Amino acid sequence: MASGPTFSFSILQRRADMKKKLTELLEKAIYSCFTQGTLHETVIPSIEVELPREGAHGDYASNIAMMLASGQRRPPRKIAESIVESIDDSAKILDKVEIAGPGFINFFIKGSAWAALLKEVDALGDKYGQSAMGMGSKIQVEFVSANPTGPLHIGHARGAVIGDVIAGILRASGFSVSREYYINDAGNQMNTLGESVYYRYLGLMGETISFPETCYQGAYITDLAREVRDTYGDTFLKSGKEAAVPFMTDYAAGSILEGIKEDLETLGVVFDRYFSEKELYRDNKVSKIIEKLRNERFIYEEEGTLWFKTTDFGDEKDRVVVRGNGDPTYFAADIAYHLNKYERGFDRIINVWGADHHGYIPRMQACVQALGRKKEDLDVVLVQLVNLLRGGVPVPMSTRAGEFVTIREVTDEVGRDAARYNFLMRRSNSHLDFDLEIAKAQSNENPVYYVQYAHARICSIMRNAVEQGHRIPVYGDISLDLLAAPEEHELIKMIDTFPEIVEGSAQALEPHRIPYYINDLASVFHSFYNKHKVVSDNIALTQARLFLIKSTGIVIRNALRLLGVSAPERM
RNA sequence: GCGCCCAUGGCUCAGCUGGAUAGAGCGUCGGACUACGAAUCCGAAGGUCGAAGGUUCGAAUCCUUCUGGGCGUACCA
Numbered sequence A: 001m002a003s004g005p006t007f008s009f010s011i012l013q014r015r016a017d018m019k020k021k022l023t024e025l026l027e028k029a030i031y032s033c034f035t036q037g038t039l040h041e042t043v044i045p046s047i048e049v050e051l052p053r054e055g056a057h058g059d060y061a062s063n064i065a066m067m068l069a070s071g072q073r074r075p076p077r078k079i080a081e082s083i084v085e086s087i088d089d090s091a092k093i094l095d096k097v098e099i100a101g102p103g104f105i106n107f108f109i110k111g112s113a114w115a116a117l118l119k120e121v122d123a124l125g126d127k128y129g130q131s132a133m134g135m136g137s138k139i140q141v142e143f144v145s146a147n148p149t150g151p152l153h154i155g156h157a158r159g160a161v162i163g164d165v166i167a168g169i170l171r172a173s174g175f176s177v178s179r180e181y182y183i184n185d186a187g188n189q190m191n192t193l194g195e196s197v198y199y200r201y202l203g204l205m206g207e208t209i210s211f212p213e214t215c216y217q218g219a220y221i222t223d224l225a226r227e228v229r230d231t232y233g234d235t236f237l238k239s240g241k242e243a244a245v246p247f248m249t250d251y252a253a254g255s256i257l258e259g260i261k262e263d264l265e266t267l268g269v270v271f272d273r274y275f276s277e278k279e280l281y282r283d284n285k286v287s288k289i290i291e292k293l294r295n296e297r298f299i300y301e302e303e304g305t306l307w308f309k310t311t312d313f314g315d316e317k318d319r320v321v322v323r324g325n326g327d328p329t330y331f332a333a334d335i336a337y338h339l340n341k342y343e344r345g346f347d348r349i350i351n352v353w354g355a356d357h358h359g360y361i362p363r364m365q366a367c368v369q370a371l372g373r374k375k376e377d378l379d380v381v382l383v384q385l386v387n388l389l390r391g392g393v394p395v396p397m398s399t400r401a402g403e404f405v406t407i408r409e410v411t412d413e414v415g416r417d418a419a420r421y422n423f424l425m426r427r428s429n430s431h432l433d434f435d436l437e438i439a440k441a442q443s444n445e446n447p448v449y450y451v452q453y454a455h456a457r458i459c460s461i462m463r464n465a466v467e468q469g470h471r472i473p474v475y476g477d478i479s480l481d482l483l484a485a486p487e488e489h490e491l492i493k494m495i496d497t498f499p500e501i502v503e504g505s506a507q508a509l510e511p512h513r514i515p516y517y518i519n520d521l522a523s524v525f526h527s528f529y530n531k532h533k534v535v536s537d538n539i540a541l542t543q544a545r546l547f548l549i550k551s552t553g554i555v556i557r558n559a560l561r562l563l564g565v566s567a568p569e570r571m
Numbered sequence B: 001g002c003g004c005c006c007a008u009g010g011c012u013c014a015g016c017u018g019g020a021u022a023g024a025g026c027g028u029c030g031g032a033c034u035a036c037g038a039a040u041c042c043g044a045a046g047g048u049c050g051a052a053g054g055u056u057c058g059a060a061u062c063c064u065u066c067u068g069g070g071c072g073u074a075c076c077a
Helices: A009-014 A018-036 A064-072 A076-086 A111-115 A118-127 A154-172 A188-204 A219-232 A235-239 A241-266 A277-282 A285-295 A330-343 A355-370 A407-414 A416-424 A436-440 A447-467 A486-508 A513-531 A539-563
Strands: A060-062 A094-100 A104-109 A138-142 A176-183 A273-276 A299-302 A305-308 A319-322 A348-354 A378-383 A386-390 A432-435
Touching (some): A018 A104, A104 A111, A118 A486, A118 A539, A154 A378, A154 A386, A154 A407, A154 A432, A188 A219, A188 A235, A235 A241, A241 A407, A285 A305, A285 A330, A348 A355, A386 A436, A407 A416, A407 A436, A416 A432, A416 A447, A416 A513, A447 A513, A486 A539
Parallel strands (some): A138 A176, A348 A378
Antiparallel strands (some): A060 A104, A299 A305, A305 A319
């Protein structure tokens, strides 16, 4: 079931980070130029404020003068001058403003303005980083959706974690999100599963059979056959194949699915709903939608088969929905399934697929449009395959031969935190090298520890401070001016960026931005730590710095929570 | 053949949807613990952003062509 956001919209909408404050200053300044006549009245392009790489370019910079140049027909630097003259810094956050290069406006922030940004971190606590961007709109994220014909392998694991975290990030961004697993439990591969178990069963019962090549080869098939034998004895020897195979199919699918659920749980992935393909057939959903689309001329008959006119929507060729023998294709069920999703009220649906399914996208987009939705109502996130390595050497895998490393084996070996973090570190659209030795290394080679260590270190300092009789301060307790060192400003600036990172990540459906962000945050924190002593004889300064690291800890914790990775207090 | 994805220091990868002198980590070299956790920090070396054109004030980013890799091109899922 979809659950709504748990935060208060009003609090979050009031939040303004430094970029937003500067954007507003610029906007007002430009309007003021219009009324003064120093600029021609034109449409204002969206104002971008960015973090310059170079410290000499200020704390923040905007290219708005360059953006306005063509409309104003004046050199960008002149435009920048007019804008800067009109800036009204009544809140006194600016130390100085410079015009540089081709027309950048560079902002230098007043020292005391920095610490004020931490007020909201303290006020929001666990909720810092959440936003109301989604306005409660309903999104479904469908992922994994592997056939219950065998255990999940490492590629599924990556998709599972990425889907899970996308869902989490969207939820934190104010969407109402539901995680769903589509079980492909209809179709002929399920029959093959049943046959596979059946033949192994025959083998175990002493029959001489040649196990078909087309059947699933894995050892787990024999395990299932053994379970059947132990429970039911020779029942299915007598019953004949026609009666035995459907039973084997159900038995195996049920058992494998349970295993899949358990494995996902060890990875920290839990679904709101498992949706069975069989349900669609049982309720005649497939035939109904085919009939409807046929009446609407999206589906036509040719030589005894039914075709979906996906070319109407830009697909390369039309696609079969019902075969010549009367069997519907996987695509047919998928049409019914996606219709069902929209009928359940999802404003937008996101499918996380293995990259080898990319050829399927055009027909699915055609499908949603034929169903009367916009193309944008369906997003497909492609997850590239995983190369599993051990100490730099590829681990051979062949699904057909049943030789693969399962999710369970990976999580058992490297642990949930390391597994998840490693899956999330790369853009989902690029190949991932997953090295078991690095992932389980308790060393600096393993990136997850870098971040967790920062958190543990913060907790340790705070424990230490409390032991020495210090109080852990809240915002009102500290003197903002004391946080004056460049390292402190850097740290605050990073903290201030977090909500924007989450929003961007949600908007782009790119979870990897979060690990990169926390890594940077941890790095800035470690630098600060090495340069400055938090707990000292100077009580006021100690309070201010304790507050700073407390805020840092909140952000690391919130970010790790989004990733489903723990934030240990000791390690 | 056609379509999609990828190409950035020795290796693995970021690059905020077009911004200023392209960044991390690992590896290499050199430094920092009688101080709150050295799983850390500081510094150095290392790149013509696969190639060639084009778009404009400005390109790793957008367009075209080419090269090299992955995947897909079923009445399989």
